[in-house]
Every structure is written in C-alpha cells, then in structure tokens.
Amino acid sequence: MKLYKMAWRNLWRRKRRTYITAFSIGFGVLFSVTFCGTGDYGYTKMINTSAEMGLGHVAIEPVGYNDTPSLDKRLLNTDDILSRMKEIPGVRHCVARITGQAMLASANKSIGGAFIAIDPAMESKEQNLFIRSIIEGSVFAGTDGLGAVVGSKVADKLNIGIGKKLVYTTTDVNGEIVSEIARVTGIFETGVSEADGSMLLLPIDRMRAVLSYGPGDATLVAVVIEDQRHAERMREKINNAVGSPSREVLTWKQTQAELAGIITLDKSGNYIIQVLVGLLIAAGILNTLLMSVMERTREFGVMMAVGMSPSTLFRLVIMESIWLGILGVLLGVIITAPWYAYMYYRGIDFSAMIGTDYSASGVLVDPLLKISLFKESAFAILAGVFTLTIFSGIYPAWKAGRIPPVESLKTL
Amino acid sequence: MSDQAIVRLEQATKLYRQGKIDIRAVEGLSFNVYKGGFVALCGPSGSGKTTVLNLIGGLDVPTKGKVFLEGEDINLLSRSRVSAIRRDRIGFIFQAYNLIAVMTAYENAEFVLRLQGVPEHECRERVTAVVAQVGLEGLENRRPDEMSGGQQQRVAIARAIVTQPAIILADEPTANVDSVTADSLLDLMERLNRESGMTFLFSTHDQRVMGRAHRVIGLRDGKLERDEVLS
Secondary structure (H helix, E strand, C coil): CCHHHHHHHHHCCCHHHHHHHHHHHHHHHHHHHHHHHHHHHHHHHHHHHHHHHHHECEEEEECCCCCCCCCCCCECCHHHHHHHHCCCCCEEEEEEEEEEEEEEECCCCEEEEEEEEECCCCCCCCCCHHHHCEEEECCCCCCCCCEEEEEHHHHHHHCCCCCCEEEEEEECCCCCEEEEEEEEEEEECCCCHHHHCCEEEEEHHHHHHHHCCCCCCECEEEEEECCHHHHHHHHHHHHHHHCCCCEEEEEHHHHCHHHHHHHHHHHHHHHHHHHHHHHHHHHHHHHHHHHHHHCCHHHHHHHHHCCCCHHHHHHHHHHHHHHHHHHHHHHHHHHHHHHHHHHHHCCEECHHHHCCCCEECCEECCCEECCCCCHHHHHHHHHHHHHHHHHHHHHHHHHHHHCCHHHHCCCC | CCCCEEEEEEEEEEEEEECCEEEEEEEEEEEEEECCCEEEEECCCCCCHHHHHHHHCCCCCCCEEEEEECCEEHHHCCHHHHHHHHHHHEEEECCCCCCCCCCCHHHHHHHHHHHHCCCHHHHHHHHHHHHHHCCCCCCCCCCHHHCCHHHHHHHHHHHHHCCCCCEEEEECCCCCCCHHHHHHHHHHHHHHHHHHCCCEEEEECCHHHHHHCCEEEEEECCEEEEEEECC
C-alpha cells in the first residue's frame, strides 16, 4: 500500500476528530478570507477614492511641492509629459491639474478653501470623485471660462447656489495676491466634510492666466494606474520616462502619507489577529496529530519492527498532516465560497452605525463592508493554512520516529 | 537443517533499569540457531524469552556480549542498517498479531514488500502465493477487525514469510488463540519449515507447543537452563 493511501486511511480512524480539526482549518480559511478580503477591498477603495480626489495613484510634481505646496512651484509644459505618459503600459489615465489654497468670498461671507483647476474635457465621472458627486448643476464647459463647481458646504457657508458668483483670492507664481470671479455651475457632495466644506473646481486655463502660468503649466500631473498595488513599480517606470531634476514622481503613499499610515496600522492589526488565529489553529492540529501518534505507538513499533525506517514513519505522519491540510483547505473553500459570494456581491451595510459620511484622513470610507480578495491574497491564505498544517505535523512525525520499537511494542 | 548459523549469541546480557534497580533480563546467554531450524525458546513468564527475541531482531541491543545475524554483529550496525535487516532478513510474528488496523489482510501481507520497494506486479504474485500458502484465500479484503484471532495470526505469518527472511521470530504465536487454532497455526509453521526450509525461532511456555519443536532452548531467570534437540 502506498504511503499516501495509508496516511489517508489513518486519518479516518477517528472520523469525528478529523472532521473537527478539518473544520477548524476550514474556519481559519473563512476567517482569513474575511479579514484579508475586507482589507483588500477596503484599502483599494480608499486608495482609489483618494486618487480620484486629485493626486492620482502616482503624482508628478515640482521638486519640493509635496513637502511645502505653493503656487510658485510648477511643472512647465505638461502637455509633453502627458503625451509621453500615454506610452507607458499600466497607466489608465493622466491629467494635469493645478491645486492650491484660496480665500473664497461671496457677497456677505468669506472662507478659507482649496481649489483644483482641471480641464473638464480630460476628466470624467469615473476618475474624478468631485464630478461624480455633483448633486446640482454640472461641471463647467471649456477651460478658460468663469465657471466653478463648489462643495455643498462651501455653497452653504457662502450662501450661494447655481449661477451665483464668488471671488477666489490666491497668490500667483510671483507671490502676488490675485483674485478672480467665478460663477457656480455645479455643486458636489462627496460626503467627506473637509472636501465639501472647502473645495472647488475651476477651469485650468483660466487659473493659468490668473496665476501667470504659461500654457501647459500645472502644479501636478495626476496619474491613475490600472492597479494601485503596483504604484511603486509604476512610479519607477514613470520616473524613467519623464523624470528630471526639477520634477519628482511620488506614489500615493508619499502624497497621502496620513492615509498610508492609517492603512499600514490597520493592516498590522489584521496581521496580528491572523497570526494569533493561525497559532490557535496550529495548536489544534498539533494536538490532533500528537494524540493520533501517541495512540498508535504500538502500531508504529510494529511497523518499525517489520522494517519501516524512522524516516518513512516521519513521512507517513507528515503525509497525514498534508491530507488534513488538503481536507481542511477544501472544507474551507466550501464553507467560504457562499459567504464570499454574498460579501462580494451584497456586503453588509454599516451606514446605520457609522453614517454615510465617515472619513479617514480626508477619504470617504464606504459604509458598505464588502470582500474582494486579490488572487495573491487567496493563494497566500491557502498556502499559509496548508503550510501551517504541515508544520504542525513535524513534531508529532518526529516524535513517532523517535520512540524505540522495543518501547513502542510494550505499550498497549 | 544445515550447520550454518543464522543467529549466534555470545554471552549476551541485557540489563534493564527499573527505578534504581537493575533487572537482569538476560545474562551471559550463548547459543546458535541454524538454518532450517524449528526452535522453541521456552521458559516461564519473566524468563527473558521476549528479550532474547528482541535482541536477535535488532529491536534492542545487549548491554554486554554480542548478537550476530547471518554473521553480522547487530550491535555495530547503524539504526538504518538494522532497520533494513529487520525488513529484509527477519520476519516477526507477535502474540497479539499486531496487524495494521487500516489495512486489509492482503495489504498487511504486502506491507513489508512495499517497504522493500518490490514492484506492484511482483508483490501481487508473491502475496497471492503466500495467502494461498497460509490458507487465507477469500479473506484478502478483510480488515483485522473482520477476522478471527487465528485468521489474523495467519495474516501475520503471511506478512512474516512473504519476504523469505533468513529467520522468523515468533513471540508466543499461539498464546492468544484456542487450542484447535493453535494446532493449525503450528501445523502451518511446521509445514513452512519442512517444505520451504524456513527457520523459525518461537517463544512459548506451552508444553504442547514445545512438543512440536525440533529443538528446545530453555530459559530461567534470563539464563540458559537447557538446550535440547528433540528430533
């Protein structure tokens, strides 16, 4: 009889124990998938939302702009950068933008705010959260008009609506204070209080004129890539393509350091919990295999007496743990699949508990908890659980081969 | 029976430590077992029969003295070599059958051949022949818990002889079965010895069993009491 067949049969000597252990492995898979899946989904959603709020996954900026943003720092002739960016595989979309601080004033009130100057022809609902969140009116047409799209709370604070005027005041490229009038064409509401209460979108060419920028100048080129996980790799590629001493290419982790910190902290917590759960499962498997070995001491003695080598015995017990791992992982897949499908397509809505405007580091957090697992994560979970099972079998397997056959034969 | 010694014990002594006391299980034991022998190792409980079988089978090592199997000093061999000798040159039959519970009669009989790496088709031929030899045709697919004690012991005999070892060590092989079954098992072993020239060394304290042996080695308190050729 082949060793694997014998190991499989050994597993079924105590069916209930095998099922309990396999189910504990299976629930470990479920647990890991849930934790990893919410992370993969949630982090991606937050990172993509953050990217859509202005800076992209990768940003090309003038040197020093990220640390001390000011409008005297600018990229010259971004048209050239944009045309070269189109040739880089993995870049989904890139746009030039001007971002800065401004004082916003209406007839009877003024507030501090921030603007993003855009070319509406280059932007779309899919890649710009503010445009997607317009609740009234529409985005301005053209790039040199006087239109503006303001946040809902900005509109409330300034007591303005569609068609009303506001004045924004900022400093130009030379540090001179400059002002311009804009007329509200749209109002957005992202749900992020900070954004809705301070942001406005302006036409980019009008802003270039106000700031005394040249044609094509901008404070940044925001790059949205196919997969946020490849931001660092894409940063290198983009840097190789368009980098220069006056520009720096940064990933979202650098431009959104606070968000990156929150995600890292959250991930670390997740990992710790998963490691602890993994250890608990490993202890269960170890216990099962050890019991199974100890109660077969005499049989192992017989096997060694008739010529089985300790190494073959070791392999037999390891094979049993491999089977247990396979069984546990299969059960895990079976019990996780419906849960995953439900959480992937439907999810659990936590808006009643956290509201619809909960944000972290200025990024809207989706109250709908969903699961979406990256392929790599799925592989890592299955491989991790499987490896854990096999590792748990090493000590019992070693123990089995260490008992002298003459001692084993004395046991009942 | 040939004059070629399969087993040679030279002043073999085995001490066990029980708490703070040394127990002399076997003391200064010397004897040979020759090829084709049908030898009974007899004596009352605690006389050292099982210890002697364990020493010859390489399951235990003597505290003093030497044990040779086919001329090789077992004491000087590595663990893996002793393991290989047990697999290839020794057949074991235990009092409590000690079959592997998850295997059928056929698979138990085949077990050692598999350990030897014998190809499947050859295994099949040899196991089929041995199963017929021990009278287990039709029971090949039964598991140990589906067989009587006598049938299980026949499987154990099949497992022991299938590799055609130099010697078969049987520790009280008939102790757990009724007298009719014991007789049939002894008939079987005797026939294997007579027809195939297999060497048997079995321990017993049953006078009837001793009467079937060709030579009786008697032990008392771990020492040789008698060594008598009966036929």
